[in-house]
Amino acid sequence: MPVLTRLIPSPVVVDIRGGALDDLSALLADQRISSNGKIAVAISGGSGLKLRDRFAAELPGADWYPVAGGTIDEAVKLADAMRGKRYDAVVALGGGKIIDVTKYAAARVGLPLVAIATNLSHDGICSPISTLDNDNGRGSYGVPTPIALVVDLDVIRDAPVRYVRSGIGDAISNLSAIADWELSHRENGEKVDGLAAAMARSAGEAVLRHPGGVGDDDFLVTLSEGLVMSGIAMSISGDSRPSSGACHEISHAFDLLFPARAASHGEQCGLGAAFAMHLRGAREESGLMVETLRRHGLPVTPQEMGFTVDEFVQAVSFAPQTRPGRFTILEHLDLSDDEIRDAYADYAQAIGS
Numbered sequence: 568m569p570v571l572t573r574l575i576p577s578p579v580v581v582d583i584r585g586g587a588l589d590d591l592s593a594l595l596a597d598q599r600i601s602s603n604g605k606i607a608v609a610i611s612g613g614s615g616l617k618l619r620d621r622f623a624a625e626l627p628g629a630d631w632y633p634v635a636g637g638t639i640d641e642a643v644k645l646a647d648a649m650r651g652k653r654y655d656a657v658v659a660l661g662g663g664k665i666i667d668v669t670k671y672a673a674a675r676v677g678l679p680l681v682a683i684a685t686n687l688s689h690d691g692i693c694s695p696i697s698t699l700d701n702d703n704g705r706g707s708y709g710v711p712t713p714i715a716l717v718v719d720l721d722v723i724r725d726a727p728v729r730y731v732r733s734g735i736g737d738a739i740s741n742l743s744a745i746a747d748w749e750l751s752h753r754e755n756g757e758k759v760d761g762l763a764a765a766m767a768r769s770a771g772e773a774v775l776r777h778p779g780g781v782g783d784d785d786f787l788v789t790l791s792e793g794l795v796m797s798g799i800a801m802s803i804s805g806d807s808r809p810s811s812g813a814c815h816e817i818s819h820a821f822d823l824l825f826p827a828r829a830a831s832h833g834e835q836c837g838l839g840a841a842f843a844m845h846l847r848g849a850r851e852e853s854g855l856m857v858e859t860l861r862r863h864g865l866p867v868t869p870q871e872m873g874f875t876v877d878e879f880v881q882a883v884s885f886a887p888q889t890r891p892g893r894f895t896i897l898e899h900l901d902l903s904d905d906e907i908r909d910a911y912a913d914y915a916q917a918i919g920s
Contacts, residue, residue, distance in 0.1 A: 575802070579600075581795055642669075642675070649678070679714040682715070687731050735781075766797075766809070781864075812895045821835050834865055838860075844856060
């Protein structure tokens with residue numbers, strides 16, 4: 568018999584609303600994630616510590632594990648600390664680095680993960696990928712999708728607004744990533760998963776065209792849902808292709824070439840996406856991205872991120888080396904440094920900078 572449908576790996580629970588964390592213990596029990604409260608909770612040194620004080624009494628059976636940074640060593644250290652403790656589940660309470668570290672550690676010890684995002688800086692909150700620093704720079708590691716995701720809008724509003732802006736840039740960059748995927752299909756025959764592409768595109772379009780601002784609950788819900796859909800799209804495709812193209816190659820290049828000066832992931836991806844759309848001749852789409860990024864206070868030129876044009880040219884030139892085997896508009900055009908500089912001058916003139 569032919570396969571008539573397919574199972575999609577996704578969280579059992581996605582709870583996005585104000586006050587969502589007030590029902591955390593009930594969520595764990597009602598969804599049979601942990602009925603006795605025997606859980607490990609990984610927290611950051613910032614927002615996580617504050618939330619520990621809030622939930623320590625509600626979760627008396629929990630053990631708390633501070634996580635110092637987003638490295639592979641920290642993830643292995645966390646896994647080793649949890650090993651053999653007979654936990655029901657692991658809870659990641661914090662931002663993107665904490666969630667990425669805990670996803671990897673939970674996979675290493677074979678426990679389900681509950682992700683509680685305290686900011687919306689990127690689409691890793693629900694993805695099957697952990698991005699961790701290692702001795703060679705930064706690597707991406709396949710992990711299971713979280714079993715549950717909680718986003719409390721009251722907590723999100725308390726986080727610095729730059730984290731929301733970063734999430735906006737990451738969500739919008741989906742549109743450039745999908746265009747790169749489709750380009751690779753036309754040029755190289757790479758298979759495009761239609762469902763994954765549809766979800767990632769819908770997520771990006773919803774954020775791109777939403778009229779609200781970073782302080783509006785309705786916009787924050789749309790952004791949260793977009794980041795969740797981006798993560799599920801990656802689970803469907805089995806890799807980061809639906810959300811990572813030339814935009815992310817450029818961002819990774821900034822991280823590797825200028826590690827002490829790199830901007831936020833979403834800021835770099837947003838600029839990379841707008842420039843990549845310009846490179847492929849999609850001037851109207853690039854202009855709409857620039858308009859939306861500007862409206863939300865994100866940079867649209869390298870100078871607004873603290874980089875010179877020459878440094879931007881260097882990053883774009885180096886970008887294809889960050890994802891060997893991935894085909895994007897950068898690999899397709901294979902521009903020289905002078906051609907990248909000319910293309911940027913054209914882009915700057917088009918956006919009025």
